[in-house]
Amino acid sequence: MIEATEPLRDVIARHGLQASKSLGQNFILDRQLLARIAAVPGPLEGLTAYEVGPGPGGLTNALLEAGASVVAVERDRRCIPALAELEARHKGKLRIIDADALTIDEPTEAGEGAHVVANLPYNVGTALLLRWLSGPWPPWWRSLTLMFQKEVAERIVAAPGSKDFGRLSVLSQWRSDARIVMNLHRSAFVPPPKVMSAVVHIVPKNMPGGVKAAVLERLTEAAFGQRRKMLRSSLKNLPGALEALQRLGIDSSRRAETVSVAEFVEVARELSARA
The missing domain is CATH 3.40.50.150 (Vaccinia Virus protein VP39)
Structure with a gap:
């Protein structure tokens, strides 16, 4: 051997x-x-x-x-x-x-x-x-x-x-x-x-409730697909995204790299409720 x-x-x-x-x-x-x-x-x-x-x-x-x-x-x-x-x-x-x-x-x-x-x-x-x-x-x-x-x-x-x-x-x-x-x-x-x-x-770690993984994937793909653009532009073709930003008080003139993980999760939760 x-x-x-x-x-x-x-x-x-x-x-x-x-x-x-x-x-x-x-x-x-x-x-x-x-x-x-x-x-x-x-x-x-x-x-x-x-x-x-x-x-x-x-x-x-x-x-x-x-x-x-x-x-x-x-x-x-x-x-x-x-x-x-x-x-x-x-x-x-x-x-x-x-x-x-x-x-x-x-x-x-x-x-x-x-x-x-x-x-x-x-x-x-x-x-x-x-x-x-x-x-x-x-x-x-x-x-x-x-x-x-x-x-x-x-x-x-x-x-x-x-x-x-x-x-x-x-x-x-x-x-x-x-x-x-x-x-x-x-x-x-x-x-x-x-x-x-x-x-x-x-x-x-514990997953935040009410968030669908597929929704967060689509959200981040749209946001970072055009990372130099403002959110109002990069997310305009994602149904409900701009309305979710407004409800959450997230300025749509920000760029994706300035948005925290927690904020992305909150937007995804809003969108998941509609999915």
């Missing part, structure tokens, strides 16, 4: 796992760094971790060594043999799903209360985050520990009035708390991406 301490670089070489640009893959080889990422959600002993895009299994192994049972979704079939070795080594603790993560019924596969921990493929990271934030609330996941390009991470946690504040900020913060817990240099990855990366930790 292959020893658990085999360097990840050797695992990659042995299985011929060159990172795929089309799949947005960048692998982390440093086991100490992977252990730090696996520790972000807190103690995992006896809990379930849900991982998307495990690749050769570096983070997967760190999660298993932290005591978690892992459900790993990998669409790159080249990686399955390396993951199968981990599965054999950690009897009954790792389940591999050969599929596209965007098609997975996560509550069924991972169960309620799973911690999502993933070095997300860059080309699907934002789509997956929005999927996890827009579902039923409380959500099936207990926390999200996700790696993004740093500029995306900064948008997730941005405050109103900053250059990074936008649709992703509002949708991330309206019913969860998000913070950047770790910045990662390009050199941490193989191959090195062109940009810096960051790990974001997100935990759910």
Whole structure:
């Protein structure tokens, strides 16, 4: 049997796992760094971790060594043999799903209360985050520990009035708390991406009542789709939006980046009552 301490670089070489640009893959080889990422959600002993895009299994192994049972979704079939070795080594603790993560019924596969921990493929990271934030609330996941390009991470946690504040900020913060817990240099990855990366930790909080996720999504899409325009212009084609601003005392001459998350939520509540 292959020893658990085999360097990840050797695992990659042995299985011929060159990172795929089309799949947005960048692998982390440093086991100490992977252990730090696996520790972000807190103690995992006896809990379930849900991982998307495990690749050769570096983070997967760190999660298993932290005591978690892992459900790993990998669409790159080249990686399955390396993951199968981990599965054999950690009897009954790792389940591999050969599929596209965007098609997975996560509550069924991972169960309620799973911690999502993933070095997300860059080309699907934002789509997956929005999927996890827009579902039923409380959500099936207990926390999200996700790696993004740093500029995306900064948008997730941005405050109103900053250059990074936008649709992703509002949708991330309206019913969860998000913070950047770790910045990662390009050199941490193989191959090195062109940009810096960051790990974001997100935990759910109570959802404001009377607000439909789909309504808030449409509102923010309209408001930030033309972010340099005043609200009276960017929201004019969204039925009821300008009337809602007036009822709430929100000046329609403001621009979207000056509107707080709470104010967006209040407008969405007004619109949700009409939907």
